[in-house]
Amino acid sequence: MAASNKTSTGPSMFILMGIPGLETAHAWISIPFATFYVISLLGNFTVLFVVTKEQTLHKPMYLLLCMLALTDITISTAVVPKALDIFWLNLKGITMAGCLTQTFFLHTVSMIHSAVLLIMAFDRYMAICKPLRYTTILTNTRIAKLGLVGLIRAILFVLPTPLLLSRLPFCDNYIIPHTYCEHIAIAKLSCGDTTMYRTYSLVIPFMVIGIDVTLIVLSYGLIIRAVLRISSKESHQKALSTCTAHIWVMLTSYASSLFSNLTHRYGQDIAPHVHIILANLYVLLPPMLNPIIYGVKTKELRDKTGQYIYRMCSPGANDF
Template sequence: MSDSNSTHFTNPSTFILQGVPGLEVAHVWISIPFCAMYIIAILGNITILFIIKKEPSLHEPMYYFLSMLAVSDLALSTSTLPKMLSIFWFNSKEINFSACLTQMFFIHSFLMIESGIFVAMALDRYVAICHPLRHSTILTNPVVAKVGLAVVLRGSMIVLPYLLLARQWPYCRTNIIPHAYCEHMAVVKLACADTRVNNYYSLVVAFLVTGLDLSYITVSYTQILRAIFSLPTRDARLKTFGTCSSHLGVILASYTPAIFSLLSYRFGQNMPLYFHVLIASMYLLVPSMLNPIIYGVKTKQIRDRLLRHMTPAD
């Protein structure tokens, strides 16, 4: 027994994902809402992309950024849900070491990319409302492309150190991950090494990068609200604010479960492990499902185009 306990899994060939620890007998039932949310996320985001591609009138910065958000939601949900469902349905818990690290990289990089997209959307709304006459000259297609590229590169480069650190650590405790996917901190806890650098870096990313994004969005909307309340009529104020409601909705849908998940990890030590795993899983799934619904319902241009495609021609 002492020999087996001291075995080093230095770059182990596989990790074992437990799914939802403590609720293994309910995996099939848990899979039902998860599968439903995944289907809605896939259909909703593909529909958004289809409508924006088919309608030339939607080929403008706001909808380009929305297309990026839809692609990010598709990548984020697809990088996690198929493996989770295979655990729930077929008890297929093994995941290759490299595949685990790749999944971890995709999850956290696309979360960072989505945060950057929200900043880009806030920039678009700020220019459209506070400087409407200059919107088309400021946010040209080349500028939008550069902003999109910068968002993707930033998200990838920020998360890359997670992958590099995790790959070089020895894993001597176990290769069992008490989670439904390769979540970063769940993998870190398996390492038999000094992970303080990783922990400090994670805190810097959480408070500096995400904090700066939220600060910029807050400043942008402070200026936007000032411009809206300076409009002469109530109808004009409501109409202008309506162009921001979808963006505000997806920000709340994304950041609310993220903050709740973070708080539950930091201050919910007495909560059962399955609660943390379920919250972390919902944090990835719920925004991907809600984002296309919010934009489909709140954005008149998308709603009208969707109804036109759904209504048979006479």
């Protein structure tokens, strides 16, 4: 009987339930979702606009900020619009192809995001520990090539995930208790053996992200050692301030991602609505906070952004 309930081609449609147990509060929950998303788009598009327009910001560090902004925009856009459809219009259906596409983009961009953070750590290491060689080694062209390598790496490692999911047999239950197509939630609906998929989806991300985090920690360890050797207090503070923003961004990104993944796999005692809210914070908070952190901590970017805002708010300012 169980075999007769399996479908070899998979379901044509999944149902995303939003946040189970809080259906009556969906309209209220949508307010911070929409607010965070709008702030994220405004902040990240502002970074892209200012860096693109301002010639003095056409440097490796700001090219990396643009890469980070693009990943933040993509991560939040892959999730939030569909969540708002559920909250506002009760449009819970999503096709199998749409679900797998959402999963692919979400995890690919997350891995690209990690690669960008690693390149940022290497950029700060070269700027502080090898300043005389910085301009010759880290050119805009080389940063773009490193970003391309990060993109190719992410696609190669993430592509098997939707392919493996599409081959799983599914039972009669096509309801996903989530606001987006989280790959583990999809695998749990299968009536077949998911051992190979679960192994791949656990080992590969932790291996890749683990290597990135290890290299980032090593880079900042060397940076801190170099900073402590600086005798000038002013230079000491300047060197530390250039790294503070990067460290905050890495903490918010990796901490929220790790917590979300671990609670989804092993947090059976955590209430489902708590886990789903935390999983959504992973795609809402870092994209919103990253441009704010860099806007506050990076003086050159802060000053240029302030100048553009002043020009837009004061049409006659250019006449003086």
